[in-house]
Amino acid sequence: MTGDDFLLTDWGLYVHIPFCQARCTYCDFNTVTHMGVEDHQRYMDALILEWERATLPTGRLISVFFGGGTPSLVDPILIGQFIAAVRARVTDFDARVEVTLEANPGTVTRETFRTLRRVGINRLSIGAQAMQESHLKALNRIHGVPDIHRAVTDARAAGFENVSLDAIYGLPSQSFAEWQETLTELLDLNPDHLSLYRLQVEEGTPLADGVRRGTLVMPDDDRMADMADFAAVTLEASGLEHYEIANWARKGFASQHNQLYWTLNSYLGLGAGAHSYHEGRRWWNYRGVRRYVESQHSGDSARDDDEVLSPMEQMREYMWLGLRRQRGVSRERFQNKFEENLDQIFAETIGELTQLGLVESYDGILRLTSRGSDLANTVFRQFMA
Numbered sequence: 001m002t003g004d005d006f007l008l009t010d011w012g013l014y015v016h017i018p019f020c021q022a023r024c025t026y027c028d029f030n031t032v033t034h035m036g037v038e039d040h041q042r043y044m045d046a047l048i049l050e051w052e053r054a055t056l057p058t059g060r061l062i063s064v065f066f067g068g069g070t071p072s073l074v075d076p077i078l079i080g081q082f083i084a085a086v087r088a089r090v091t092d093f094d095a096r097v098e099v100t101l102e103a104n105p106g107t108v109t110r111e112t113f114r115t116l117r118r119v120g121i122n123r124l125s126i127g128a129q130a131m132q133e134s135h136l137k138a139l140n141r142i143h144g145v146p147d148i149h150r151a152v153t154d155a156r157a158a159g160f161e162n163v164s165l166d167a168i169y170g171l172p173s174q175s176f177a178e179w180q181e182t183l184t185e186l187l188d189l190n191p192d193h194l195s196l197y198r199l200q201v202e203e204g205t206p207l208a209d210g211v212r213r214g215t216l217v218m219p220d221d222d223r224m225a226d227m228a229d230f231a232a233v234t235l236e237a238s239g240l241e242h243y244e245i246a247n248w249a250r251k252g253f254a255s256q257h258n259q260l261y262w263t264l265n266s267y268l269g270l271g272a273g274a275h276s277y278h279e280g281r282r283w284w285n286y287r288g289v290r291r292y293v294e295s296q297h298s299g300d301s302a303r304d305d306d307e308v309l310s311p312m313e314q315m316r317e318y319m320w321l322g323l324r325r326q327r328g329v330s331r332e333r334f335q336n337k338f339e340e341n342l343d344q345i346f347a348e349t350i351g352e353l354t355q356l357g358l359v360e361s362y363d364g365i366l367r368l369t370s371r372g373s374d375l376a377n378t379v380f381r382q383f384m385a
């Protein structure tokens with residue numbers, strides 16, 4: 001199945017697991033360290049309670065995604081109990097549902113993977129990030145390069161046929177040669193899917209602190225652009241399809257879950273700080289783990305706040321999210337989703353961007369040109385305005 005084979009009513013489930021063994025220097029995600037097995041159990045129970053009380057969208061559930069945090073830190077049996085609770089409410093749940101779990105190579109054994117496979121996980125997203133010990137250490141990752149190799153080998157041995165790897169470029173003092181080495185080694189592992197992210201310096205992180213004090217030096221924009229270009233050329237040559245700005249996949253292995261976000265389909269987010277979206281309404285849970293857990297065990301709502309998007313806001317969001325995808329935005333799908341004509345709603349913006357050579361129309365779709373891909377944020381801002 002590919003993205004536009006989705007029905008408009010297909011939806012996804014995101015499950016936030018906020019536990020990490022240590023905090024990476026660049027990370028500003030909603031995570032906590034040093035929580036024990038009992039905390040994990042209580043949190044996973046809270047997730048099941050939230051799931052059992054949730055109002056589910058009508059339509060097909062096509063993806064469940066355990067993200068974090070470090071979901072692989074939690075006992076796979078607890079993950080299995082949650083999946084069983086999902087199956088109990090979703091009667092048409094079958095092997096076609098993509099069930100992904102994010103795994104940190106420093107937290108897994110072959111046995112972990114075997115159990116995860118047995119309880120219903122069918123896709124792994126393994127955070128490799130870099131293939132040099134010096135960079136992994138500097139980022140405060142809890143794993144080394146051999147752990148990455150071992151994790152992939154163990155995942156395959158445990159029967160996983162859909163394995164994604166994540167890497168980050170633009171690390172402090174990272175040379176172009178190191179990035180080449182990282183990509184080459186990742187490709188040698190034969191991933192079915194690759195996500196490559198440019199390192200973002202987030203306020204309040206040790207990384208931001210180091211950059212401000214001058215102890216960490218980020219590669220300049222030219223080197224970042226060279227790294228991105230090298231990745232695009234190398235991965236395409238290796239037979240992976242560049243289906244979204246930061247994502248590549250073998251044919252048939254594009255991530256279903258992320259595509260639901262980019263097509264503005266409904267998703268239900270469970271857990272501390274998780275966001276949900278359904279028919280123009282977005283809501284999110286308390287970020288605090290203890291507060292979230294207490295709310296569920298005492299039968300209260302975990303909802304922190306919500307917002308309603310106007311039809312115009314929804315259409316704008318649909319455009320800039322959809323243009324992230326190589327296949328662009330289908331005019332027909334836009335019409336079906338909003339009962340509006342894309343070219344009438346965005347006539348001026350599309351006209352200007354076409355003249356600038358940043359977007360093009362092709363076979364009923366609007367998509368970024370290759371120049372538009374290089375200047376994607378400029379294009380997206382035009383639709384956000």
Ligand code: SF4
Pocket residue numbers: 019020021022023024027028029031068069070104
């Ligand atoms: S493992 Fe992931 S979620 Fe946890 S601190 Fe590192 S980057 Fe953040």
